[in-house]
Amino acid sequence: MSDPLHDLSGDLVVYAARLVRAVRRLSDAPGAALRVISVLDEHGPLGIGELARVDRCAQPTMSGAVASLVERGWVEKNPDPEDARASVVTLSPDGRAELARVRRINADAVAARLAVLPQHDLDDLATAVALLRDLLPTTSEGTL
């Protein structure tokens, strides 16, 4: 009855969720905002709809998220020169700095904790990161 692959897959989600929840409290920046600027950092300037698809949220949600990011000065929103309906959202220097700040906070916490866990070495960490990264399709849409 016990299927190791299945059981471990379930555990992976549970522990990943708890890690994320613990780390989120370390910085006061809203999670939704961080996700958006993180996506912009990786993909470059994108429209509202594309951002929503990549972030797996509805388009109105992304409209609101981008509006609040503009208020914070973390992104710029300009009309698309090639399509008067569309917008182009660009990461600003302040947004890039904020992203770096939060990532550093997260990394500090995880790295410090790992340093006192002798049973896990750098290879284990690299393995975990590669597995989590590969689990999510970048563009296509599977069940995940």
Added chain:
Amino acid sequence: MSDPLHDLSGDLVVYAARLVRAVRRLSDAPGAALRVISVLDEHGPLGIGELARVDRCAQPTMSGAVASLVERGWVEKNPDPEDARASVVTLSPDGRAELARVRRINADAVAARLAVLPQHDLDDLATAVALLRDLLPTTSEGTL
């Protein structure tokens, strides 16, 4: 300037967050409710305050979460026989069934995805799960 431990630690959080976000959409159950019944499943009956500490949320938040769980029939809330101020929250059979259902959905998705990733074997998954699990202190309170 590049520190592999630090960089990988940051990436771990980013990819874990994306995995969790992707998986959350697979079931329609509220995430807060699932976390609470998951904690009850592991720890057994707990009071409101203890639940809040374990789940890293404020006590009023947990009061509300438990109230909605009682409405759904997933937990029972009874007065603590040894302390008239306190309550004891207990996982119900329906709650246990819901927990199993969502865990199965999550595990199915992750396992299916891993099955088509030849570069990751069961050992890699076990390594990742162990690392994520050990990252979080069970009771004490570090920076994580």
Added chain:
DNA sequence: GCCTATACATAGGTATCCGATGTAATGTCG
């Protein structure tokens, strides 16, 4: 019997999401 600490509940506010719906620009097709 006080007085403080503890276990919750309530009130009020913010952030984050959703679906439904409206608007304006784009592309298509006869």
Added chain:
DNA sequence: CGACATTACATCGGATACCTATGTATAGGC
């Protein structure tokens, strides 16, 4: 070229999930 569907967003109304501040009742020390 004009009707029409499609696309890219914005707005609205509402739900959920958090928070802080504050109130209430019981417990326990002296």
